[in-house]
Each structure stands twice: as C-alpha cells, then as structure tokens.
Amino acid sequence: MQNTTTSVLNPDNPLYKRRNRFNRLMLTLSTVALVFGLFWLFWIIITLLVKGASALSFTLLTQPTPPPGVEGGLLNAILGSFMMAGMGTLIGTPIGILAGTYLAEFGQRGWLAPATRFLNDVLLSAPSIVIGLFIYAIHVAQFGHYSGWAGSLALAILVIPVVVRSTDNMLQLVPNSLREAAAALGCPQWRIVMFISYRAARSGIITGVLLAVARISGETAPLLFTALNNQFMSLNMNGPLANLPVVIFQYAASPFEDWNRLAWAGAVLITLFVLGINILARTLFRNK
Template sequence: MNRTLYYRRRLLNRFCLLVSCLAMLFGLFWLGWIFFTLFSEGLSGLGSHIFALDTPPPGMEGGLRNAIIGSLLITFFGLLIGTPAGILCGIYLAEFGQRGWIAPATRFMNDILLSAPSIVIGLFIYELWVVHQGHFSGWAGSLALSLLVIPVVVRTTENMLRLVPNSLREAAFALGTPKWKLVTMVTLRAAKTGVLTGILLAFARISGETAPLLFTALNNQFFSTNMNQPIANLPNVIYQFAMSPYEDWHQLAWAAALLIALTVLAANIAARYLSSKTH
C-alpha cells in the first residue's frame, strides 16, 4: 500500500514538473520571439542619425533626438517628484505605522494605485492639470508618471526597512538616538541599496508608458526642452509612427522601441544586481 502511494505521488510529481516546464518553455518561446523581432527590426534603424536628427516628415531623413531628450526630461522629473514622496511614505509605514488605522489604509490605497491602469492615471492628470491649464505639457506628463513611481517606491522602501534587524534600532535607542536620526542615519542607510533598487524598478516601470503621456505631454515634432508645452517622447513617437503607412516611420518606430527595451533591460539588470548585494 505504501509502495503504491509512493509511486502514485512520484508519478504525479513528474507530471506536474512536466507541465511546469512546458508552461515555462511556452512563455520563453514567445518572449524570445518578441526579442528576436525587436532586435532584427530595430537594429537596422539604429545609427548616429538617431541621436543627431529630430523626427522627420514622411519621406525625409530624420532621427529621434527630440523624442529621446523629451523622454529623459519627463522621466527624470517624474522620478524627482515621485521618489521623495514614495520614500517618505515607506518610512512612515515601516517605522511609525505600527498602530492605528492610517497605515493599513495607506497600504490598501497604495496597492490600488500600484495595480491601477496607467491610462486611468493619465486621464486623472488630464482632468486635474491639462484642462485647467488649457494645454498639454511636459509637466503634466511628469506628474502622471510620478503617480506610477510612488507605489513602487513605497512598497520597496517599506519592505527593505522591515528587513533591517531590530537590534540596530535597539542599539541606537540605547545610545539615546532620537527617532528621526535613527531613521535617517541607521535604518535608511542600512536599506539604501534596496531603496535604490526600488527607484530603478520604478524607472523601468515608467520608461515605456504611453497611455498617460497621450493625455498629458502629447507630442511635438520639433526639438523642445520647454516642459510647460507639449514635448516629444519616445512612447508617443512609437505609437504615431507605427500606426502610419510610411515605411521610414516604421523603421524609426522599431528603433525607438529597441532603445526603450534596452533601457528597461539595463535598469532591471542593475536592480537585480543591487538586490543581490542586499542579501
């Protein structure tokens, strides 16, 4: 009886393992196909002109300089706005929110914001900012992206601070360290690598977002660094050029998609490396 049960469990284990491996191979097949298509189509469009020329009219030579600079500006200010708010909220949840209802409610709202569709965020900023300003702008795009940054940074900061041993806190308190100095000089410093990992993950999260920028930053076919006006960005250029009937625009769209994919890949690799350093 025991031998029969043993063989049945072993057979079930092998079957489940086989199904898991097939599911993994199925997912990797499509992922590999996507990467192969992206690299095969995008590499042919990369060149020095991509970084030296602006987006062209149909049939003319051009590049992606204005879109690259615009994306960097929008993403940078999005991180600059969202990161401090996310870190401060994560500090409160990990260090000050042990009692009361505020911390659980904040976690619940953060989880909702973390899973909210980005197009909803873009529509919210459109109603809140763009309608009242009367025009699209890079600042509106950065504000929309910052709302996507905050929940990622909050979750990572809280988790990393909770991994800091309580013995460090007790030792600091034994020396008469005030709470604010304990947080800034002890726990946050001990978790700085993990917090930086969260910031990189947030950067990877917002790098390719298109929907929020359609409602906020829109696009600009000219080179501009004026964040108070519509500004070019890679996601919207990809959307516009890929939907066009012009082959030269398709090539630029593939090149822009490859640039975003490589940026996100580099950010994820850096985040993985920093995460491994914390263990």
C-alpha cells in the same frame, strides 16, 4: 521506526508511487510554463532586433523626428522622455520613500497604515490610462494646453506606489535589534531611521527606484493625455513635448515606411534601456 521509514521510502510503496507521479507531473507542467513564457519573450526580443536593429544609426541619436520621406532621428523624443522620466522620478521618489518610511517605522498601530497599504496596492495595479485622464482633468484642462509638466506629474504618480512598496518591504526586513541597540544608546527616532534603517535597506530602496524608472520609461497612455507630442526640437516643459512612447505609437500606425523604421528603432531603444535597468538593479545591488 526504522522499518516504517524504510517502508515509506520504498519504491514499491503505493503512497511513494503516487507522490512521485504527482511530483513529476508538477515538474513537467512547471517546465512547460517556463518554456512557454520564454518562447514569447525571446520572440518579442528577436522581432525587435530584426526589425529595429537595422534602423539604429548615429543619425537616430542626433536628428529630430522628420516629416515623411525625409531622413531623421529621434533626438527630440529621446530628450523629452529623459526630461519627463527624470522629473517624474524626482517628484515621486521622495514622496514614495517618505510614505514607505512611515508605514514601516511609525505605522505599526492604528488603521492609517493598513488603509494606506491597501490604497497603495490599488494605485500600483491601476491602469496607467486612468492616471493620464486624472492629470488631464486637473492640469491639462485647467491650463488649456498639453505640457511636459503634466506628463511628469502623471509619471510621478506611477513612480510613487512602486517606491512606497519597495521602501516599506525593505525597511521591514531590517532587524529590530539594530533599532533597539541604537535606542538603548539614546539615539532619537529620526537618527535611527536616517543612519540605521536607511543604511541597512539602501540597496533595496535604490532597486525599487530603478524598477520604477523602468516602468515609466515605456508608458504611452498617460502621455497621450498630458504631454502629447511635438514634431520639433523643444525643451520647453510648459508646452507639448516629444517622447519616445508616443512617437512609437504614432509612427508604428503610420503608412510611411521610414516612420515605421523609426518606430521599431525607438522600441529597441526603450527595450534596451529597460533591460539594462533591470540587469543593473539585480546585479549591482545583489550582495549589498
């Protein structure tokens, strides 16, 4: 046995040489793919910082969007984005957590849980513009006007599958021995879920919610069909509401240089916000 092992690990063995060459080839291809992906990532970030950092100012955060040739900021768009993203998160998070709880805790048997997981995966990968068209058809077209509520509903639908998937996965990682120990002490099922499963999976569930918020923060397509935009300062959720993604879309395509600078500045704000949420989700709850 010792001679066989030695012969297999011998550098002169043809099998060892072939596997060593294949290992080096795959490591090289993996490194090239890593460098290729990081190259575009850093190029995007550097471009944003070069073109948008110069437009960052106190006025950007205190003045509403201006007409062409007038100094202004993005205050109304920032507030509108926070309002719709916050409302969408408040609507979608409880639905996603409850659905994920059912899949992990009560859906071990039957066809409903597998079908729900499949449909959730389809919704998770669905283009956001389809969600916008859906809300346009059932809300905007029925009420006859764009509104912040319609935008919040579209964002909520985007939040739900992310939270469902993360909740389902995190609850499945909770050891069954914890549930069995609580059940042996006479604890009812709802208490096991509330005080055992949720506490054990809390960090993963919160991370999923934060990642869902990061996803909806830069969505433009659904808001074009639901909230549209508002050039003026408005906090009325029942009317068109300004938001950063749509303002960036409109200002970046405009022929006015001052609007172009505001579009780059808005892109930097969204990028920094999403980057901050991702860093928070991966560091704050890493060891919890």
